[in-house]
Amino acid sequence: MRTPRSLLTATLLGGLVLTTAGAVPADARPLADAAADPKPPASCLKDPTPREGKTCGHSKILLITYTMDTPCKIYPNHSRKGTPWTVTGTQIIWRYNVSSKTALVSDPRGHDKGFPWWGFTDTDCIGTTVGQPARNYWRYESGKWRAHKTPAIPAGQVRPKRKFQARSQSARGWVDVDWRPAHGAIPGKLVKTTKPGTLRDKPNSLVIGNVPAGWRVRPTGQHDRGWTFVYVPNLKRWGWIMS
Template identity: 40%
Template sequence: MRKPIVLPAPPIPRRTATTMLAGTMLAGTLLTAAAPAASAASSVSAGNNQAAPGSALGSAQPQAKRTKHLLIRYAAKKTCKLYPNHKMKGSPWKIPAGKQLVWRYNIDRTWAIVSDYSRSKRKQYPWWGVTQRNCIGKSVKQTGYPAGKPIPGRILQARSAVTKSGWRTVIWKVPASKITRRNVAVRHNATLRDPANLVLGNVPAGSKVHRTSATRSKGYWVKVYVPNLHRYGFIEANKLR
């Protein structure tokens, strides 16, 4: 029996082979590029345009803008009376209409924590104080912030450079801690702060505080109870020495 004759397959034209190879590579490239995009699109929350961490969309989009300018200056639209502490405690002073102050946050619908811009430049204690919101006018011309803007309406929210939203909640009522020493003399003018160092009020030299066991930043800040203010907060430990 004769063996069957096997004829060789006709060669594929060079142009056709190149076209097929290029088509395969192009299709693969398109699929590879399209897969993350589809995955990213499916991970976007409806209405907020935020992609899941690590997705293609998330890595391409910048994160939420962080507020770099925390201490924005405003002009007093009428005379502002500042008190060292909330509920009109301490000897007040005045900022005339047209002069500048720094808004930090609103305590409630009536009162706000502000800084006397002129006093702060001279380091004249106290420069932080509490004033009525209705005396604060619009923002003045300054680097990094537009003029003519009113103060924000947020309550107990202060501008922040470390949060994604650009705002941080004020811990207005700092929780109590175990008191270890009572009636400790404050030897240097101090400001009372919350756990994130947001100003709550003033504790002038000569005041008496109850020291607690709670500290922050390796003991730099110590939590105290201020009897005449009926509240806890942090002051710098060196203000007691």
């Protein structure tokens, strides 16, 4: 779920660079021999003082791949806003349902396809799970990053019917989508975006829309880990964009 690194022009913003633990499932147990653990990625090793029990990577598979019953026409924004594109292959990645008829999905070609790769499609094109094997994630235990396995995704499962909920690493396994984030008054400052990016419900969280390069947004003073809370006039929506 990466997002372009720079979205807003710093000079237009006053020089600012907009920048549960639960029981471990049986199939998420440590690998047999800690000494033989795969080497964790560099992102895990960047933390100079990881705390005991800290997790690096996802303890559950969050992006679930489904077959396609028919080609999926995807729109960059809800409802049917923007120029659509069609996925004509055999698979689509589901994230959450907006309604019984609409879901947020990701084009399996990802960044190779080019912006946008997230969008909204009719759910009737989505089939059943393709099946995904367990993956590694890491937990810091007894002074070392130790590899664990996520639960695998069986093939042939139907898409969940729950609305505005996406798979998460939490103990209950789901997180609510903040479809319309709480906000204050619309800011007066208007800033032109220089690069495209996704609109998120929280910093580095769930996609709720897309903001093409050249659109104007109204940034607030709320910043978090390189994300800025903005109002997008073209969508009449609030959300977080990578700065």
